Amino acid sequence: MDVLGRYVEWVPVCPEVEAGLGVPRPPMQLTGSLPHPRLTVIESGDDRTGLLTTFAARRVDELGRIDLAGYVFKRHSPSCGIERVPVYNRAGTPRPRGVGLFARACMDAFPLLPVEDEGRLADPEILDGFLVRVFAYHRWRGLLKKTVARRAIVEFHTAHKYLLLAHSRPHHQALGRLIAQANRHRPGELAMRYGRLFMEALAVKATVRRHVNVLQHILGFFKARLDRQEKAELLNVIDEYRHGLTPLIVPLTLVKHYAQVFDVGDILGQVYLNPHPKELMLRNHV
Numbered sequence: 001m002d003v004l005g006r007y008v009e010w011v012p013v014c015p016e017v018e019a020g021l022g023v024p025r026p027p028m029q030l031t032g033s034l035p036h037p038r039l040t041v042i043e044s045g046d047d048r049t050g051l052l053t054t055f056a057a058r059r060v061d062e063l064g065r066i067d068l069a070g071y072v073f074k075r076h077s078p079s080c081g082i083e084r085v086p087v088y089n090r091a092g093t094p095r096p097r098g099v100g101l102f103a104r105a106c107m108d109a110f111p112l113l114p115v116e117d118e119g120r121l122a123d124p125e126i127l128d129g130f131l132v133r134v135f136a137y138h139r140w141r142g143l144l145k146k147t148v149a150r151r152a153i154v155e156f157h158t159a160h161k162y163l164l165l166a167h168s169r170p171h172h173q174a175l176g177r178l179i180a181q182a183n184r185h186r187p188g189e190l191a192m193r194y195g196r197l198f199m200e201a202l203a204v205k206a207t208v209r210r211h212v213n214v215l216q217h218i219l220g221f222f223k224a225r226l227d228r229q230e231k232a233e234l235l236n237v238i239d240e241y242r243h244g245l246t247p248l249i250v251p252l253t254l255v256k257h258y259a260q261v262f263d264v265g266d267i268l269g270q271v272y273l274n275p276h277p278k279e280l281m282l283r284n285h286v
Helices: 051-062 099-108 124-146 149-169 169-180 187-203 208-219 228-242 247-261
Strands: 028-032 037-041 070-071 087-088 094-098 115-117
Touching: 037 051, 051 099, 070 099, 099 115, 124 149, 124 187, 149 169, 149 187, 149 208, 169 187, 208 228, 208 247, 228 247
Parallel strands: 028 087, 070 115
Antiparallel strands: 028 037, 087 094
16 A cells, blocks of 8 residues: 555545445344345344445545546455355355445446455566556546547557556457547447456466467567577566566567667567656566
């Protein structure tokens, strides 16, 4: 929270407290069916579903007015868990496939919003992927505040094409086709379709193989300008990254260096090189 606090404004939300369930409050759990669970007090069996869902509708509406760029939910919480929340049947047997009531309301209201489970963010790759989506969503929303012109969406896509390729080739291709046919769509419709596919693409995990593919694509822009030693050095660091001997930041740094030396504008303008603040040093660990 402290590190990210330099780049984001945290908005604290505790649905159970804000809904009036008390502090301290008796332990609660989800019960009933997986699609429509109930929130009940464990000892008494009292049903608190209505209280929380009424609050959730109001709070989600409030959150929709402050332009969220991401949401970190509480792991396994009956109100805020986004996956694997236990839902107990009548026999008291847990089924770990539920979603917290407030988390469900948020995800239904903001389907493109990047969300993550706080328990998973200790994994550097998951943290990197989450923040890639957070800052990308912020850029996309910022663009829509200014304009929904076709040209602006095309330029946005151009700047993000290698980031997209690192996550999902099928989405990269689908978005490329959509942009190629931009004139067939009204700007608002184009923005709606593009935004949905864009965030779906970034939700796909970027793998080492995909990163290597992107780095090799970028290398093609200045490969002919490198001497034998420079080319061998760059290919070697990409290969070392491929085999887990160096983090992603090593080949990225060398690629950025040559893009600057040869003034390759098509590469220097790529968000892939800096998808989130470099001071976070996230790519030193993936």
